[in-house]
Amino acid sequence: MPELPEVETFTRNLREGTAGCFALPGRIVRGYRLHWRKTLASPEPQQLDEWLPGQKVVAVKRRGKFLMLELTAYTMLFHLRMSGDLVTAVLGDDVAFKHIRFELIFKDGSRLIFNDPRKFGRVWVTPDPGEVLSRLGPEPLDASLTPAEFYSRLQGRKRVIKSLLLDQGFIAGLGNIYTDEALHLAGIHPQTSSHSIKARAAGCLLEAIRMVLSEGIARNGASIDWVYRGGEYQNNFRVYGRQGMPCPVCGTHIQRMLVGQRGTHICPQCQKK
DNA sequence: CCTGAAACCTGTCTGC
């Protein structure tokens, strides 16, 4: 489900609290419950029995599409993949979620619930989060990624631009929605070879990526179907899911195509090869 | 190194 803006929204809510979601920092872990074995990527469950009790939540952070709970001596990482959802509740609450895969239980009886219908989501606990995050590319919103650096990275690869933007090792956090939106905003056809993008266009693309991600964060992410709720960015889509509808820039009908086996939405007028 | 296909899963929607 979620891309960078949606994970950022979860992160902010769990760090600071919001209506219907309480803040995690300061809570002490009592234990956990694992309802679907594969959801726990690492370590083995018996290792968690040893590691988790007594750990305090020190901070809640995001890196790419990973949400990180920094504990006293370990880091717990969540990847929500296609349908993961993180919600808070109190022990004993009758929770309406039908697909709970993992729960983190705190000493005060509160709990963090990982609900995930499609079972693609994963949880890691590790003393060194670098083990899980080492292959990620740069954060798109981090100022240390300069237009010159971004251009140079594009030049170093010879791939279809949309597939490259979806590659988390190239840049971390973009998914199918924000990639389509950014390419449209930058006026770049998704099948353009990364190698052929000029410095000026690369600068536009980086700027477009930052615009759509910032706007997504400002609107608490995008809610499209039953999976994720609470976001408003779906009301600002320029092309995603709008096949047959007019381009907001020129009025041409938006087309849907496949690029790297992913549904892709373009304005054929604004995004020429 | 690059691409496409398949696998991992369940839920929803469309068309017959």
Place this chain on the structure above:
DNA sequence: TGCAGACAGGTTTCAG
């Protein structure tokens, strides 16, 4: 109403 098939915000692995 029932049912098959397509499709879904992601990532990994494998064949060519």
